Amino acid sequence: MKISSHFDAGSIEVVQFDDFSDIQLKIRQDNAASFAQWFYFRLQGAAYQPCTLRFLNAGECAYPQGWQDYQAMASYDRVNWFRVPTTYDGQTLTIEHVPLAGSVYYAYFEPYSYEQHLNLIGQAQSSGLCDVSSLGSTIEDRDIDLLTIGHEVESDLKIWIIARQHPGETMAEWFVEGLLNRLLDPQDPTSRLLLDSATFYIVPNMNPDGAIHGNLRTNAAGANLNREWNAPSADKSPEVLAVRQKMLETGVDLFLDIHGDEALPYVFTAGSEGVPSYDERIARLETLFKEQLQLACPDFQDEIGYPKQEKGQAELTWATAWVAEQFRCLAFTLEMPFKDNANLPDDDFGWNGQRSLRMGEAALSPILAVLRHLR
Structure with a gap:
């Protein structure tokens, strides 16, 4: 043995x-x-x-x-x-x-290897609709890959999606794979409408060093990237520093940060109600997005999740809070379970890569629903 x-x-x-x-x-x-x-x-x-x-x-x-x-x-x-x-x-x-x-x-959960990550990048580029670039390097000199999909004109709405700040949350990159499969399908009408007026900036793996090390939550320097957004540094969190700088160049109209939750057996979102600039406009956008996501994928629910924060109490070291406050935009953390979805359980597979992929496909529908209300 x-x-x-x-x-x-x-x-x-x-x-x-x-x-x-x-x-x-x-x-x-x-x-x-x-x-x-x-x-x-x-x-x-x-x-x-x-x-x-x-x-x-x-x-x-x-x-x-x-x-x-x-x-x-x-x-x-x-x-x-x-x-x-x-x-x-x-x-x-x-x-x-x-x-x-x-x-x-x-x-612990269905892995998403670095080789799969590189294949995903290559397949996206091969679509002819996607530009691949490197935002910089990680602590161990791996590329921080950015996928840009759209016309990149000033009038375009800017949609940012990042995944795997916490490398062990592999369901996040499965989600991105599903979203890309649909977004890069020229026969998908939702994708075609989105790309008529929006440019997508997607980072499928924020933490490739941690992913390769088999880390749950941190990069090679021991930093929890989702606590670095207010003041990232080149020696501790270059991944956040590079992505944040690109966001400041492009602007952000909608932001999704994709994660997995160890304890809660549900798919849910956490919004930005705790940031100082939160207002009724963002609240209405949040409601519309969540209603449309639930229609697009019944795996999603909005009854159980993290406790809502009081306005002004958000930690701006977190990606969703920092982006929401910096750009006054709709911003969500989307969480998927390591266990199973208690609302739609599957005894053989539980929550897995394929269900995460389908959630990623479904996410384009609520993005389209809120698109014309983002500015």
């Missing part, structure tokens, strides 16, 4: 693995920070053996409430992922599974 994680986004610590019925593991912290929740590893040599895998430090992780009603994901080919029986006793997370092949992968 062998356990390995020396691959893109791989992450695990092995304590003991000499007994199929008592494989002991620990979830590794981010490379330069104390956050721990993401795991992704390969188990070999256990075909047809009843395996019990125990994560001994699950109760000490960043979001222990995230393990309640959670089911881990597994795959034999890293393409088709499914849920496996998982329990949590308040300290130890336990997977019980009989692998049907000699090699099986387990992960």
Whole structure:
């Protein structure tokens, strides 16, 4: 029997693995920070053996409430992922599974590899509708990729979408893939109408270093990028610094920051009601956007989410708050679950890459609905 994680986004610590019925593991912290929740590893040599895998430090992780009603994901080919029986006793997370092949992968959520990211960039460029550019470099000198789709004329509305500030929230890049599939389809009428009057600026992966390290929440320097927006620095958060500078050049009329939530089993948004400039115009836009998103994709709901902040209480270090205040625009954080959507559960797959992709496709409909009201 062998356990390995020396691959893109791989992450695990092995304590003991000499007994199929008592494989002991620990979830590794981010490379330069104390956050721990993401795991992704390969188990070999256990075909047809009843395996019990125990994560001994699950109760000490960043979001222990995230393990309640959670089911881990597994795959034999890293393409088709499914849920496996998982329990949590308040300290130890336990997977019980009989692998049907000699090699099986387990992960916190369906991964989105750096190779997939590069393929996504290449496919978008090949559409002929998309310009690919680099905004700068990460701590470890990887490209911060920007996709620009539209005419880039001054009269265009400027739609900004970013994903994976928190690298372990891989559902965010699945979302972007779905959105791009639809936006770059010349036969899609919604896409055609949008691109008649809007330019899209899309950063599919804000944190490629953290993604490759197998981090949950931080970049290679240990920075939580979604706490850096008020004062980013070249040595700690160059990713935010580069994206923010480009936003200041282009302007922003609508902003979406795509995330995943460990604890809540729902798809929901968090708005900008806590920023000083929040007003009735933005409130009406928020309501229209959410109503149209719910019509476009019933996986979305607006009853359960984060508590709303009082006006003036928002942390401007967060992307949505900083953008909303800086540009006086409609801005949302969109959250998808690591678990399942409790409103539309799927016992085999839970929430996964494909459902995130479909949510990304659906998101173009509410963008179109609010477009003419943005200015």
